[in-house]
Amino acid sequence: MALPTRKRDPEATRRSLLRAAAALFSRNGYDGTTTDAMATEAGANKAMISYHFGGKKGLYTAVLAECLDASDLVLEPVRSSSSSSDERLGQFIELFMEFIARHPHFPLIVLREQMAGGVHLEGELQERFFGFFRLVRSILEDGRRDGTFRDVDPHAAHLSLVGSMVFYAATRNARRRLSRKGKLPAPAPEDRAYARHVRELFLRGLRSELPGKKRRGTKP
Amino acid sequence: MALPTRKRDPEATRRSLLRAAAALFSRNGYDGTTTDAMATEAGANKAMISYHFGGKKGLYTAVLAECLDASDLVLEPVRSSSSSSDERLGQFIELFMEFIARHPHFPLIVLREQMAGGVHLEGELQERFFGFFRLVRSILEDGRRDGTFRDVDPHAAHLSLVGSMVFYAATRNARRRLSRKGKLPAPAPEDRAYARHVRELFLRGLRSELPGKKRRGTKP
């Protein structure tokens, strides 16, 4: 597995381990992933996990922090955008889906954390999480003020929006597997097609029905 | 833990183990759950797992089968319903949320399976899964034929619909925990409120915009 190239660069070892860890943690969970498997997948030695990360737990935490860094980075354009609220919502969806495509394991790792009750997400990490929600809420509230969106519970809207995308990412492994075996009852949507679906769904589902409001099509 | 009552009934032992297993598997995953923890939680002896289920794996499979049985049962009314397509979609959402409320661990267990690639779901079990999708698709296709719904990819619609509800269930543990600590940035929606949100969202997001179509309100 991993790169066929020999590497003696310590930084490369670190990165390999992070990559392998993300892939394995996302698929098999913390307890389902052995240090042996990660080292093998990374083409590194088991002992390097302790050396570079202080042990399995340290490596896990490093992966978790990397997830949050990456998501912050990807969503930055939406935060600093001054577009209309519906455009910003669309932008959020596109970028979130792009994030999923670029880092397929991250949503799963974070989702697993939530399922476990978020016990490993202490203080700062958990707080950075709320950034997601606050961003969505601010978009929804802007849209409500200017008559674009109807009045919905921001928490509920956030859960349904992020949920529809995270679930897509979470079930991708199984979808791929079944697709290869030709056992899917219907063709699976591509990333971009699904992004469009979600955007259409939420722009229509959330928009205000004020009669005087311009109701321009949401198709690009 | 478990029931304070002494029980010598073998069937009671079986059920206790199933309950405990569902709770622990859902929160900590297969590898994160020890037979010891399940036995303790069930107030039973570790060896009973092998006796009644042939081992940890057997118990897990039994829980998985129980999940599918329960979901089939809950959704039966939608399958045999002859209501209009939008009413059946609403009914599906209500019943799915009711299912989540009644069996909070099941969605998480099944979701974990999907994240792992669905490796443990062989033949019949995986096939029963598709029942969900087929049901949603048939509702959507009915609605499209009679002009209620617009033309959407059924697979994408299914993922977003089920995803928004499963994600709600999957993050409930973390939400509860944060809520208790008063650390949630916004109040969490209740089950019924969330069900209403999802119904509104999808009925609006999926409905056709044919001008001649009656566009009655979706509020009850």
Next chain:
DNA sequence: GTCTATAGGCTGATAGAC
């Protein structure tokens, strides 16, 4: 059917050579 005691396997960590 239930329990105790124990066997046997696997896992994460590290000491110490290079």
Next chain:
DNA sequence: GTCTATCAGCCTATAGAC
């Protein structure tokens, strides 16, 4: 920084008493 060899701890499964 990297690797090999090794160890202690935990986990599942089961034999056998009741």
